[in-house]
Amino acid sequence: MKFNDYISIIIHQTDLALTGHIKSKLDALNIAPEQNLIMLLLWEQDGLSQNEIAEKLDKDKTNIARMLFNLEKKGFIRRDISQSDRRSLRVYLTDKGQELGKQVVPITEEFNRIVCQGITEDELYVVRGILGKMRRNVE
Amino acid sequence: MKFNDYISIIIHQTDLALTGHIKSKLDALNIAPEQNLIMLLLWEQDGLSQNEIAEKLDKDKTNIARMLFNLEKKGFIRRDISQSDRRSLRVYLTDKGQELGKQVVPITEEFNRIVCQGITEDELYVVRGILGKMRRNVE
């Protein structure tokens, strides 16, 4: 079996190409792609705990904690100890974080349009289904 | 636009799930997934330069250099200065590196089978085509 026969390698390389592209688009706004995922969640629903964010993103809580630390350093969010559970940190958007959304959303939506150029809705539906199946296959 | 509407996020999360799965399978052999990609190349063709490896994998030469450093430390390869170009390092498999292939290849091919369970050849063909188109869309 050769290199490009492995579907996982194709997926990995596609992921790197896409991530690299959006990274360069977001650079000017001082936000990294994965940090932006967290912001995407917060723009939808403010006040999530670190743990809730990790679960929604299906990521290790370690990285989430570090990304939130950086987002706090950049002034996009703040973290307060939860009243009901003193182990837990609640994450809130700052004004700067709210503002960021207005600039970022057009960029990411334009990015999605570029990625999907020349691809039909039906094809996208099939791809989503198959990628989902692959994920379940390795769970 | 919500979270799961971004096809790039779906691709990214699929990539993470697949990479994590093969990582755990290869752990016992003391080889990491991306290190294994380099080995895959070398089992096909020994004596590549670092630069050639970077181009074939479409990756930054920096990482390739560091991964090769680690592969050398593990004893799977050695690096010799090229006779024809003293800037260039040629990468050669050691006996241990050759041996590794016999153990790794069955694992990675089984992995590919698991990933593709319940997915037809036609569907895979479509997915490959669309992922390729996405890559070209962001170039």
Added chain:
DNA sequence: TTCATAATGTTGCTATAGCAACTATTTTGC
């Protein structure tokens, strides 16, 4: 109630990923 167990988040580790700046060589242009 109190002690074992859960959950939340942090620190330290390794591995990937790519940019910028650097050294050392080789190739090119004149």
Added chain:
DNA sequence: GCAAAATAGTTGCTATAGCAACATTATGAA
């Protein structure tokens, strides 16, 4: 043939990704 430009690798930086071990706090069971 020599200076300028290009190429091959390295070092240092930031960001992601996940594991193990840990401290702190909360919950559950006896």
